[in-house]
Amino acid sequence: MTLTTSLARGVAPATPGTLHARTVTGELSAPPRPGLTLRFGRGEEPDVDLGVGVDDLGVSRQHGELSYRHGLWWLRNTGRQLVRLPRGRMMHLSTEAIPLDTGYTPLFVKGSGYREHLVELYVAGHDDPGPVSRRTAETVSPKIWALDDDERLLLVVLGQRYLLYEEDARPLTYATAAKQLAYLRPDAGWNERRIEHRIEAVRRRLDRAGFRYPLLHDKSEGRPGDNRLLHNLIKGLVESTTLVPPDLDRMEDDTAWPDSAP
Structure with a gap:
């Protein structure tokens, strides 16, 4: 951890642009110093500054790097395997660095x-102490979206496979849902x-x-089918626990229902 200590020395946690990074095998903090580059991967120091996947031969010894330039930290994939980011974004060896x-x-x-x-990354902003322990703080409840009874039943029928976590x-x-709703109500x-x-x-x-998630048609993309937007809607409602498996109790025994296959 010598490198971690030297990077963090003399840099207050609230310094804007400070980078905090951690994996299951290590962590580091680095100041926003132009030209500074940190590397992560399966290898050992001094080839990498932060170990990740150290027992997995599918991870490259130098799998990625973080460089500070133009006032931002830039991420680049330097490994053979993909790097996955939030919202399903992927980075390949040939992908341009992203801020x-x-x-x-x-x-x-x-x-x-x-x-x-x-690999968890945190870039401190202004008046930002960076990641701090909140082990005794109250848990923040997920955002629950308001639905009336008809909307909830409709979405439970449409999204029953999501609630079974298939x-x-x-x-x-819509045609299959209409048949089931006609039986229920x-x-x-x-x-339809x-x-x-x-x-x-x-x-x-x-x-x-x-x-x-996106719920409306993007006019620049033409008019896609509603199925993708409906998927986004149900997925978000399930992930937020607005819809939960006990909601399936709103549907009666399905043994007498029409075939639910689309």
């Missing part, structure tokens, strides 16, 4: 098989057109409220 935003950025180094190795879950089609008048309009209204309302 890190102020605050927290997790990245995952692909390893052997299904293994991925977490791998690569996809929503039911025969007097409610659910049909009504489902579509109700889902669009929910998407618009939650998008205005700052939903995590």
